[in-house]
Amino acid sequence: MSSEPDWRPSATFDALRLRAKLLARIRRFFDSRGVLEVETPILGHATVTDPYIHSLRAGSLFLQTSPEYAMKRLLAAGSGPIFQICKAFRAEESGSRHNPEFTLLEWYRPGFDHHDLMDEVDLLIKEVVGSEDAERVTYEAVFQHHVGANPHWADAEELERAGRACGVSVQASSDVSRQDWLNLLMAQVIEPHLGESAPTFVYDYPADLAALARIRPGDPPVAERFELYFRGTELANGYHELTDAREQRERFTRDIEIRRELGYDEVEPDPRLLSALEEGMPASAGVALGVDRLVMVAAFARTLGDVLSFPHDRA
Amino acid sequence: MAESYNANQFRSGLKVLVDGDPCVMLDVEFVKPGKGQAFTRVKYRNLNTGRVNEKTFKSGETVAGADVVDTVMQYLYGDGEFWHFMDPNSYEQYQAGEGAMADAAKWLKEEAECQVTLYNNAIIQVTPPMFVELKVVETEPGIRGDTAGTGGKTASLETGAVVRVPLFVNEGDVLKLDTRTAEYVGRVKE
Numbered sequence: 001m002s003s004e005p006d007w008r009p010s011a012t013f014d015a016l017r018l019r020a021k022l023l024a025r026i027r028r029f030f031d032s033r034g035v036l037e038v039e040t041p042i043l044g045h046a047t048v049t050d051p052y053i054h055s056l057r058a059g060s061l062f063l064q065t066s067p068e069y070a071m072k073r074l075l076a077a078g079s080g081p082i083f084q085i086c087k088a089f090r091a092e093e094s095g096s097r098h099n100p101e102f103t104l105l106e107w108y109r110p111g112f113d114h115h116d117l118m119d120e121v122d123l124l125i126k127e128v129v130g131s132e133d134a135e136r137v138t139y140e141a142v143f144q145h146h147v148g149a150n151p152h153w154a155d156a157e158e159l160e161r162a163g164r165a166c167g168v169s170v171q172a173s174s175d176v177s178r179q180d181w182l183n184l185l186m187a188q189v190i191e192p193h194l195g196e197s198a199p200t201f202v203y204d205y206p207a208d209l210a211a212l213a214r215i216r217p218g219d220p221p222v223a224e225r226f227e228l229y230f231r232g233t234e235l236a237n238g239y240h241e242l243t244d245a246r247e248q249r250e251r252f253t254r255d256i257e258i259r260r261e262l263g264y265d266e267v268e269p270d271p272r273l274l275s276a277l278e279e280g281m282p283a284s285a286g287v288a289l290g291v292d293r294l295v296m297v298a299a300f301a302r303t304l305g306d307v308l309s310f311p312h313d314r315a
Numbered sequence: 316m317a318e319s320y321n322a323n324q325f326r327s328g329l330k331v332l333v334d335g336d337p338c339v340m341l342d343v344e345f346v347k348p349g350k351g352q353a354f355t356r357v358k359y360r361n362l363n364t365g366r367v368n369e370k371t372f373k374s375g376e377t378v379a380g381a382d383v384v385d386t387v388m389q390y391l392y393g394d395g396e397f398w399h400f401m402d403p404n405s406y407e408q409y410q411a412g413e414g415a416m417a418d419a420a421k422w423l424k425e426e427a428e429c430q431v432t433l434y435n436n437a438i439i440q441v442t443p444p445m446f447v448e449l450k451v452v453e454t455e456p457g458i459r460g461d462t463a464g465t466g467g468k469t470a471s472l473e474t475g476a477v478v479r480v481p482l483f484v485n486e487g488d489v490l491k492l493d494t495r496t497a498e499y500v501g502r503v504k505e
Contacts (some may be wrong), residue, residue, distance in 0.1 A: 170371045174373070180373075237349050
């Protein structure tokens with residue numbers, strides 16, 4: 001480790017120039033496709049209910065963990081296709097690939113499903129960083145291949161066994177749930193292998209990892225969700241969006257119950273998002289892409305600190 | 316009793332008890348899928364066995380700190396079974412077995428100052444000084460003029476270590492060596 005003074009930026013100016021260039025290309029891409037750039041509040045009265053996303057508070061308000069809810073309200077109000085590049089904030093997330101304050105590119109496409117949106121993400125990445133055509137693989141196939149278990153049916157015990165066979169041993173005094181195991185094995189065992197030569201989309205998630213994606217009935221039912229991986233790093237998460245207000249309300253309630261069981265801060269569901277969904281949000285697909293991580297992989301850098309002017313510990 | 320640490324306080328260099336053994340964390344990585352539970356993946360060295368392992372801790376987990384102390388001691392002598400050290404402040408003497416000595420034994424001359432790791436007041440690890448100066452006791456005769464140090468040969472040192480040295484080195488020469496890499500650094504002028 002160098003002992004250079006911490007008032008200095010941790011990124012090189014080359015990395016900062018690369019960031020500026022990528023941002024300009026992103027804006028050009030959307031401009032040429034008639035997608036409107038919008039801004040929504042960074043400070044909001046409500047926040048997400050996701051059990052594992054922790055919001056930072058500013059007075060009685062919340063720093064937004066993503067612009068998702070506000071952008072969905074714009075869609076419901078008839079905005080048409082929109083994108084946004086903004087700062088988002090998540091407490092307690094700090095590491096080589098996490099910074100509590102980060103830059104998100106988020107966009108929504110009315111009339112698209114998750115496959116249409118993957119097509120567009122692929123085009124964007126090719127245009128912005130000059131990558132090869134992306135590959136597409138189902139969550140089930142990639143999980144079977146690397147972990148040797150079926151992600152739709154395996155229970156926590158079976159996943160724990162499969163994890164041990166892959167060299168993952170977990171110390172937890174409380175239960176590690178099936179969903180926790182799926183997420184952990186994805187991050188620890190599978191992710192490092194994904195997108196080595198070309199960006200890779202993983203799609204059709206187990207229904208219990210739906211988050212805000214629509215669930216397609218079937219045997220098994222699957223969540224119309226995808227993630228994009230490039231050079232061993234998760235870059236984006238997208239959904240064929242849930243637009244059903246009643247189901248959204250149920251998922252909020254479930255999240256809040258989980259938060260309560262885990263002893264996390266209580267949060268209220270966002271009433272304005274629910275009103276917008278009740279009014280009717282057009283069927284859409286949406287995706288959030290981590291811009292800092294995109295710059296990181298484009299620069300072949302190893303940590304976010306290599307591409308952020310001042311990461312958390314120098315902020 | 317040493318204090319305990321929460322997963323979000325983990326950092327490399329932290330000494331903790333894992334499955335009852337004192338361990339030092341070598342590498343700590345925050346693992347968090349976008350929507351999922353956070354974990355902390357730790358690569359650590361077991362200070363009793365020297366083995367490196369990996370373990371993933373759920374966020375919120377705590378581990379007990381290991382009452383491990385690093386201190387500098389003077390090497391006194393070896394009796395064939397144990398190596399004896401003295402704390403220069405308290406004059407207290409400690410002994411280290413073969414397991415704790417590992418590779419350190421072959422670099423130590425009497426009075427050498429070593430980094431010693433104590434767990435429950437017993438030596439579990441000895442790190443020799445980074446650089447030592449030792450006399451060559453056996454090697455092929457030196458080739459005069461080969462000061463470029465190309466090629467090389469082996470030399471046995473007074474403490475038992477065997478290292479690669481340049482061809483011009485002679486028996487009786489005192490050499491400076493890097494104990495981390497077991498490499499020859501230079502000849503010491505008497």
